[in-house]
Amino acid sequence: SAISTDHLIFAAQRAKLLFGCYRKGDANDPETYTAAVTAILAEYPKEVIHYVTDPRTGIPRKMKFMPNPAEVSEACDKATEYLNDEKTIMERGWRWHNDKWQKD
Numbered sequence: 406s407a408i409s410t411d412h413l414i415f416a417a418q419r420a421k422l423l424f425g426c427y428r429k430g431d432a433n434d435p436e437t438y439t440a441a442v443t444a445i446l447a448e449y450p451k452e453v454i455h456y457v458t459d460p461r462t463g464i465p466r467k468m469k470f471m472p473n474p475a476e477v478s479e480a481c482d483k484a485t486e487y488l489n490d491e492k493t494i495m496e497r498g499w500r501w502h503n504d505k506w507q508k509d
Contacts, residue, residue, distance in 0.1 A: 408448075412451070413443070413447050415454065416454055417439070417443045419446055419455065423457075423477075426460055426464075426465035442474060445477050446481065448481075449481045449484075452488055453481055453484045453488060456488060464476075464477065
């Protein structure tokens with residue numbers, strides 16, 4: 406399926422955020438790196454893109470060095486699993502409250 410322009414723009418913005426979380430000079434060609442990461446991110450839903458690029462939950466918090474495109478893809482796959490599991494748990498009537506899961 407074709408990727409919408411809005412989704413591609415969102416992926417590009419998040420790729421730039423991810424790139425900006427690391428020291429300057431870690432990529433030989435920043436434009437190519439950002440384009441490659443954008444292409445990978447764009448394959449995933451917005452919530453996955455946001456999760457892996459958010460400095461609080463994603464790659465910047467977990468990896469000390471700038472990830473290569475394969476590592477970005479692996480992080481997206483893991484985030485997809487995590488977010489799907491969380492959705493399943495919530496559909497079963499559980500909510501995260503006061504640092505623990507509680508049944509509604």
